[in-house]
Amino acid sequence: MSETIGTVPASAAQPAPTLPRALSLRRYLLLGILLPVGLFVVINTWSLYRQAQIAATTAYDRTLLASAKSISEQLDVEGYDDDARLSARVPYSALEAFEADNQSRIYYKVSNLAGELVSGYSALPRWQGRIPDKPAYAALVDFYDDTYLGEPVRVAALLQPVTGTGGRAMAVIQVAETLELRHTLARQMLIDTLWRQALLVGVIALVVVVVVQRATRPVRKLSAELQARPEGDLTPIDAPEAPRELLPLVDATNAVMNRLEHLLAHQKRFVRDASHQLRTPLAVLKTQVQSALRGDVEPRQALEEINETVDRATELANQMLALAKVEQLRQQQDSGVLDLDEAVRAVALDLSPLIAGKDIDFTIETTPAPVVAHQWMLQELARNLLHNAIKHTPDGASLAVRVVADTRTVALTVGDSGPGIASELAARLFQPFSAGDVRNGSGLGLAICREIAEALGGSISLENRIERGRTGGLDATVRLPLARDPGHNPD
């Protein structure tokens, strides 16, 4: 028996089984903040870089255009339109300004609209753009990327009307520049941007780490304190410096500990009472045996008395096991729908020798009463109630069992014709080993009944039955919720 009773409180004290590691709040915050920030920084870097590139391109394009213009100012023309002959006097110095840094090389080409070379590098690919027919234009400029001598170049093409003393014509001036300078600039800008963004990310990460660390410190402190507690210390957590968000957790924990403490106290009291109760029949036994050994009584009589004492001790042990088992079954939740009336009848048949032994005038009336319960619980409930009633019914008196159901609940009433109970005792009788019950039985029967009734979502009450102005007996009534028949219930 010690096995079963021992495991119940022990399991409550054991640490919870290790669960798969829960997400760390710190990691969650770090990832939650740094990942989006990082993503944003990458996008931002890219877009900054693009913008800078465009700005640089525009600036460099303007200088290309400037040199194209300065070339155009060095052009002469003779004749008009198709017959015009362009000539150039381009000083290479016009281009020197660009080549100052020696990084990019500049190429130029002047041609007429038909593409005939006037001056410059003939191999520079011809401008492919189309001249708009309308509206009339003064000068047109076009920037584009091209390849020259296998190298990528940026080209400014200027369509410049040239008027000279003896003529007027359109000249196409192309100035091409290799991209080294632009690339260098872009790279520098990229590196600059990256540095700044990296610094930003670094600062954010540092701040987040520090803040998260500080914010979670109360949690860690609290856990450390709880870990360091001696076993069995269930005093409430006192954490005045805990942040407001932690207070519900602290309160809930305190509530659980409070309940645990009550439960523990209850268990301790039960164990103390139980040991005391178990010692009583042992003491009686000892006396009976010694008395028999001294020859005070006939051996046969002594043995019969001893047998009775053993039966009482056995009953007590069984009842204590039953009480532990109610708790065990309550947590298992593997109950089905059973008929209370059938359980009561089965128990009555079982106890029939006791009923007949006292010549009790027995009556049972039942209606079908399906309830959600564990088979053992229903039988134990009925057995204890009936056993009590039989015990308290005088020889030849009446005992009535009724199972009455309404739409929602069923009431099992076991009415004996004993002396009834004093009203101030009624509540105390449900406590284990309560004074009123001990001399006659284990003192656990009603406690078991109440545990079972409550486990099944019901209640139990004791009431003196008044017949013709005086107590006719005690009615013990258990009310249980009826099982809902799914076929009859639209919801």
Add this chain to the structure above:
Amino acid sequence: MKLLLVEDNPTMQTTLQRSLSRRGMEVAVCGDGRLALDKWPAFQPDVVVLDLTLPGLDGLQVLQRARGKGWATPVLILTARGTVGDRIIGLNTGADDYLSKPFDLDELEARVRALARRAGVRAPSGDDPGASVSLGNLRHDRHSGAIYCRDAVLDLAPRELALLQALMARPGHAVSKEHLFEQVFPGAEDVQYEAIEVVAYRLRKKLAHSGAMLVTLRGLGYLLKVAT
């Protein structure tokens, strides 16, 4: 009849061996699970009484291994653990019966004999306790079905006899009226439940001097007890 008793508590072992031997059984004892597995095939018992909490191997393990080796000897499990779970495990592992401690010695003997009977072990002739049941001056011969009162066959109508036979099957215990109805009016469909009361009324009168008494538990059934 040969009985192997596997029980580690020395007092319990001695007492049981003494009592069961006095009742005509050949009892071998063993207080350890591993030794039990050696003794079982050597002794060739008709029934094994097995305690669950044992040193060496526990009772369920002993049972499991024995069944694994194909030993079909009926086993009655004896234990202080009275929980439903143990009971189911015990019966699933191949136990034939189950008795929780503390138990009644007569009950143990009756169950062991029942197991032996089921396994086909013949009791010494004339000594079969299951052959007849007595109550008051009544005796029910289970082989012939006849019921005697002081060695004279009781004069009963067939329905009264059926009722009395059903009640004598468990003397002192109530039998539900539904069960009695099936025994007294087998296959009847147009007979009302109350008809059983008429039969009971007549039977009660005929039992007047039999030393037995028919008791009514209203709404539940009837039982037979020694008249006071």
